[in-house]
Amino acid sequence: MTGKVNVTWRRHHQPFTLPFSSPGLKEHSYLSGTMTASSSRPSPRCLKPIPASQYNEVLDAAAIYIDGMRRGDLAYTSKGFRETATVYGYIEGKFQEGSIGLILDYMKTQKEPPIFTANLSVIGMTPSTAIVKCEMDMVSPEYEYTDFMSLAKVDGKWQIVAKVFHAYLDE
Secondary structure: OEEEEEEEOOOOOOEEEEEEEOOOOOEEEEOOEEEEEOOOOOOOOOOOOOOHHHHHHHHHHHHHHHHHHHHOOHHHHHHOEEEEEEEEEEEOOEEEEEEOHHHHHHHHHOOOOOEEEEEEEEEEEOOOEEEEEEEEEEEEOOOEEEEEEEEEEEOOEEEEEEEEEEEEOOO
Protein backbone atom coordinates (compact mmCIF):
# COMPACT_ATOMS: atom_id res chain seq x y z
CA MET A 1 0.00 0.00 0.00
CA THR A 2 1.05 3.56 -0.39
CA GLY A 3 0.41 6.39 1.98
CA LYS A 4 2.10 9.19 3.84
CA VAL A 5 4.27 9.41 6.90
CA ASN A 6 3.65 12.32 9.25
CA VAL A 7 6.71 12.86 11.41
CA THR A 8 7.70 15.46 13.97
CA TRP A 9 11.44 15.38 14.46
CA ARG A 10 12.52 16.24 17.98
CA ARG A 11 15.38 18.37 16.70
CA HIS A 12 13.32 20.66 14.49
CA HIS A 13 9.86 20.27 16.07
CA GLN A 14 8.38 20.87 12.63
CA PRO A 15 5.96 18.30 11.19
CA PHE A 16 6.40 17.22 7.61
CA THR A 17 4.96 14.51 5.37
CA LEU A 18 6.89 11.85 3.47
CA PRO A 19 5.45 9.36 0.97
CA PHE A 20 6.04 5.68 1.71
CA SER A 21 5.14 2.25 0.44
CA SER A 22 4.74 -0.62 2.88
CA PRO A 23 2.55 -3.71 2.37
CA GLY A 24 0.47 -4.69 5.37
CA LEU A 25 1.02 -1.56 7.39
CA LYS A 26 -2.16 -0.14 8.86
CA GLU A 27 -1.00 2.24 11.57
CA HIS A 28 2.20 2.27 13.56
CA SER A 29 3.45 4.83 16.02
CA TYR A 30 7.20 5.44 15.81
CA LEU A 31 8.99 7.91 18.06
CA SER A 32 7.02 11.12 17.80
CA GLY A 33 5.30 10.48 14.45
CA THR A 34 2.60 8.27 12.96
CA MET A 35 2.68 6.23 9.76
CA THR A 36 -0.67 5.41 8.16
CA ALA A 37 -1.78 3.38 5.18
CA SER A 38 -4.91 1.53 4.20
CA SER A 39 -4.68 -2.24 4.67
CA SER A 40 -6.61 -5.03 6.32
CA ARG A 41 -3.54 -6.49 8.03
CA PRO A 42 -2.98 -5.75 11.74
CA SER A 43 -0.41 -3.16 12.72
CA PRO A 44 3.07 -4.30 13.79
CA ARG A 45 3.47 -4.91 17.52
CA CYS A 46 5.23 -2.05 19.29
CA LEU A 47 7.74 -3.15 21.89
CA LYS A 48 7.85 -1.46 25.26
CA PRO A 49 10.68 1.06 25.51
CA ILE A 50 13.75 -0.01 27.45
CA PRO A 51 13.45 0.99 31.12
CA ALA A 52 15.90 3.53 32.56
CA SER A 53 17.33 0.90 34.90
CA GLN A 54 18.71 -0.99 31.89
CA TYR A 55 20.58 2.12 30.72
CA ASN A 56 22.13 2.36 34.19
CA GLU A 57 23.15 -1.32 34.02
CA VAL A 58 24.92 -0.67 30.70
CA LEU A 59 26.70 2.41 32.05
CA ASP A 60 27.71 0.47 35.18
CA ALA A 61 29.23 -2.27 33.00
CA ALA A 62 31.20 0.26 30.93
CA ALA A 63 32.28 2.04 34.12
CA ILE A 64 34.03 -1.13 35.33
CA TYR A 65 36.58 -0.62 32.54
CA ILE A 66 36.96 3.09 33.38
CA ASP A 67 37.26 2.46 37.13
CA GLY A 68 39.80 -0.31 36.53
CA MET A 69 41.92 2.09 34.46
CA ARG A 70 41.64 4.76 37.15
CA ARG A 71 42.77 2.28 39.82
CA GLY A 72 45.46 0.71 37.66
CA ASP A 73 43.85 -2.66 38.48
CA LEU A 74 44.22 -5.12 35.59
CA ALA A 75 41.98 -7.79 37.13
CA TYR A 76 39.17 -5.31 37.79
CA THR A 77 39.48 -3.81 34.29
CA SER A 78 39.18 -7.30 32.79
CA LYS A 79 35.83 -7.84 34.55
CA GLY A 80 34.20 -5.26 32.27
CA PHE A 81 35.11 -7.21 29.14
CA ARG A 82 34.00 -10.54 27.74
CA GLU A 83 37.00 -12.90 27.49
CA THR A 84 36.80 -12.86 23.68
CA ALA A 85 36.43 -9.06 23.40
CA THR A 86 38.23 -7.32 20.57
CA VAL A 87 39.91 -3.91 20.46
CA TYR A 88 40.51 -1.75 17.39
CA GLY A 89 41.78 1.79 17.13
CA TYR A 90 44.35 4.39 16.25
CA ILE A 91 47.30 5.51 18.33
CA GLU A 92 49.74 8.00 16.77
CA GLY A 93 48.21 7.33 13.35
CA LYS A 94 48.83 3.58 13.54
CA PHE A 95 45.95 1.12 13.43
CA GLN A 96 45.95 -1.28 16.37
CA GLU A 97 43.89 -4.46 16.64
CA GLY A 98 43.72 -7.39 18.96
CA SER A 99 42.20 -8.68 22.16
CA ILE A 100 41.71 -6.90 25.46
CA GLY A 101 45.35 -7.82 26.01
CA LEU A 102 46.19 -4.56 24.19
CA ILE A 103 44.58 -2.57 27.01
CA LEU A 104 46.06 -4.71 29.76
CA ASP A 105 49.54 -4.57 28.19
CA TYR A 106 49.28 -0.76 28.05
CA MET A 107 48.25 -0.66 31.70
CA LYS A 108 51.27 -2.80 32.65
CA THR A 109 53.64 -0.22 31.13
CA GLN A 110 52.28 2.62 33.27
CA LYS A 111 54.18 3.38 36.48
CA GLU A 112 51.10 5.00 38.01
CA PRO A 113 47.40 4.85 37.15
CA PRO A 114 46.37 7.63 34.77
CA ILE A 115 44.58 10.74 36.01
CA PHE A 116 41.62 11.53 33.78
CA THR A 117 38.07 12.72 33.38
CA ALA A 118 35.63 10.47 31.54
CA ASN A 119 32.14 11.04 30.23
CA LEU A 120 30.06 7.96 29.37
CA SER A 121 26.86 8.06 27.35
CA VAL A 122 24.62 5.38 25.86
CA ILE A 123 24.30 6.06 22.15
CA GLY A 124 21.89 3.25 21.38
CA MET A 125 20.41 0.24 23.06
CA THR A 126 18.25 -2.82 22.47
CA PRO A 127 17.23 -5.38 25.10
CA SER A 128 20.45 -7.35 24.44
CA THR A 129 22.95 -4.91 22.88
CA ALA A 130 24.22 -1.39 23.50
CA ILE A 131 26.74 1.14 22.24
CA VAL A 132 28.45 3.40 24.78
CA LYS A 133 30.60 6.40 23.90
CA CYS A 134 33.37 7.45 26.27
CA GLU A 135 35.13 10.79 25.97
CA MET A 136 38.29 10.63 28.08
CA ASP A 137 40.58 13.56 28.82
CA MET A 138 43.83 12.41 30.39
CA VAL A 139 45.77 14.76 32.64
CA SER A 140 48.66 12.40 33.25
CA PRO A 141 49.80 11.24 30.74
CA GLU A 142 48.44 14.14 28.70
CA TYR A 143 46.26 13.00 25.79
CA GLU A 144 42.65 12.34 24.92
CA TYR A 145 40.63 9.34 23.79
CA THR A 146 37.26 8.66 22.25
CA ASP A 147 36.03 5.10 22.77
CA PHE A 148 32.99 3.38 21.33
CA MET A 149 32.19 0.25 23.29
CA SER A 150 29.81 -2.44 22.04
CA LEU A 151 28.17 -4.31 24.89
CA ALA A 152 26.08 -7.46 24.87
CA LYS A 153 23.92 -8.92 27.60
CA VAL A 154 25.23 -12.46 28.03
CA ASP A 155 23.69 -14.74 30.65
CA GLY A 156 21.98 -11.72 32.21
CA LYS A 157 25.19 -9.69 32.51
CA TRP A 158 26.28 -6.71 30.39
CA GLN A 159 29.84 -7.05 29.06
CA ILE A 160 32.00 -5.13 26.61
CA VAL A 161 32.45 -7.35 23.54
CA ALA A 162 34.30 -4.83 21.36
CA LYS A 163 35.99 -1.47 21.75
CA VAL A 164 36.87 0.91 18.93
CA PHE A 165 38.96 3.92 19.90
CA HIS A 166 40.93 6.89 18.69
CA ALA A 167 43.78 8.40 20.70
CA TYR A 168 44.43 12.09 20.05
CA LEU A 169 48.20 12.35 20.40
CA ASP A 170 49.80 15.44 18.84
CA GLU A 171 47.81 15.20 15.63
